[in-house]
Amino acid sequence: MMARLLRWLRPVPVPAPVTVPVSAVSPRDCGLTDAVLDGWFQGDTGELLKGFAITAEDTLLDVGCGEGVATLFAVRQGASVIFTDSEHDKVRDLASQVNAQTQAPSLGLVSNSLPLPLADGCASKVVCMEVLEHVDTPEQFMAELVRMGRPGAQYLLSVPAPVGEHLQQGIAPAGYFQSPNHVQIFSHERFAALVEDAGLVIEHRQATGFFWVMGMIFFWASERAAGRDLGGAVRDRIQPPYPPLMESWARTWQDLLAQPDGLAIKQLLDRFMPKSQVIIARKPATSQERS
Template identity: 85%
Template structure:
């Protein structure tokens, strides 16, 4: 099942899923990477629903949309939107990511699209330029998230839908016992959002929350095993970390991925996953709506 999914999707960013109606997984595959299992875990939780065009359940993208992906990274959200026929605007602070993603977008889309290298305020985009706005695992890197959030709201049209995610505090605090100090310094995680603070940030910016979820136990444990493996190997853990985790993975991470995949096919495995996701989530997600000019919701 995982290999079939990977033929349809690019590698996904660290996900932020929630309990939904989920299919029965197929048997364990012997040679799967942590990233493969993380993608499988995300799909089970409602991400990348090709049949309905939903990037996440409740966040549908159509050919009539213009999607703005702020902090696009490898571009999983942008490319999903391209496959739905939408126009895309994607921004990142790293030139190489924008360049590489731009090449993929150009190869797959004949619509007007725009890639920008930027991490400054204000962002160089017009008011109301997007009908769908995505900003995932970005706000925790921002020294002043309130004006940044205001920028996101400015760029959404009246009635625009927003998909936002940040790390959940339980996983962040747990990693403080093993991650390097640089993980919590610029350009890495300089903010830790409680659920209350995250919701207040969104609502104070003028958006109305439609859906919330917090999951990703697999990745919390995966990160802990990653830090332990790096420390045991005596590797330098300084500098930016968001691109550090890639193949070849530490053997401990690969063993954990096999264990998690095996859990999912056991009787009651999916229910156990949901309990653990709620107990120790990696990320928290909000889907929110920008009101119309008269204050009503679409």
Template identity: 85%
Template sequence: MIRRLIKRFMAAAQPPQIAQPEAGPVVESAPEPPFTWSPRDVGFHDAVLDGWFLNDSGELLKGFAITPEDTVLDVGCGEGGATMFAVRQGASVIFTDSEHDKVRDLARQVEAQCTRPSLGLVSDSLPLPLADGCASKVMCMEVLEHVDQPEPFMAELVRMGRPGALYLLSVPAPVGEHLQKGIAPANYYQVPNHIQIFTPERFAAMVEDAGLVIEHRQASGFFWVMGMIFFWASEKAAGQDPGGAVRDRIQAPFHPLMQGWARTWHEMLQQPDGLAIKQVLDQFMPKSQVIIARKPLDSGRVS
């Protein structure tokens, strides 16, 4: 890719050539079509390459399959992408968030598509007004970093999974968080945003101390680490304050900085070694770290 960009630059730097009469008319090539993928489109494609949203197998993430027999609890549902994936698999869903508007909007989507019982709750999750063992699958993604007391929060998650329940948990990776600390506005690391930074060791210990058995771990998302840096730069240029719900602001129309990064990443992935390069960068500077864990069959109530 770099060589191709250099060739383009060098070609543009050459003086114009005068066509000789015997060469015939100069035929101009058609312009390249405009790049129409948004940063969120590219980010979704990047996630699919990491094993997310596998519609054919019904796996939200490779190793975390959802079936019509499941009752899925999504704590901190946000925009509802994970909840709606579970709905499309025919599962019953329970979804919670601390923001009323998010729960209301997601409830409308669920009601329009879900044929099984569903429940939406506005709650900060300490505690949730749900019975012990109410869910066979529990999801809590990019939430724990916002929580003042993550260990009691984790215990509450474990309480609501039935024996044998499978958990899908994620938090930001520390490398990307520390990098953004020099670029993001200060309030991004204050309530209600990211007030916890989890090392891989701390994250795993918290999950295991709560009584779960870890089955799978992965880290990925270099695209979004860089994407957030370009987001902060574009927000500052526009004089914007990101406030509390940062990801909600990453919407069309996208700033040219973010759109340009999306195009660069998309083109890189099209190269013969694009996927291998992505995997190296994901390990070098991941955006998120993910754990799939299971509640033991003989587990009692976690207090």
């Protein structure tokens, strides 16, 4: 059955041959390799994700910036950046890194409120990844994101995929699905409707991250076995030293990707059980595009 599916599936072309480093055995390093294979972090083309290019002419707004991977990528492209998060420490630490790497305009804000304290049309690129599932009123939040984009602005949005969320509901602690963590689960259809009803035009969709669905399951299992409190754990909090079970999974995934059919198998599993669903969309530039 797998052989038949692999004949049907053609790997998505990547910008250049990607080899998996022998040393990439930590979950973070292996997860980064996996993301690059999905089209993320294409430094040669300036694409945060394939189809979402950032240039020095852009102002990028990163809402729910977390550790700042999108903001720092934009900084390396010479863009101006605005980044917001509800956690003061994350904004402070990211501001320090941004200021050390660029002289372009930047602004960091601590905020989890509506409306966000930013002007209409302040950004040409808007990123909001793994945030909407935390929001009680996602429709209002999306309206804010649209307000802050210029006409023609491009949006990169992601939320957890429902299959991975439903699987984790039987394994993760109850608090993982309570405020301030995941209070929304978006079906494929609901996520698209949320974006389109806010007035954006969808340009691209993809599913990604089977590696992290399994990685999180192994994390929960390891924490339970160690008798540690699981309350409030999110992926940003998974730091070295990693549980041996997660390291073993990273080595297994690395070995799979190194196989001749590794990329095709990865893409099949990403479609079957993705961690995230991603949408690239655009704000219409004219009233005719909106109609």
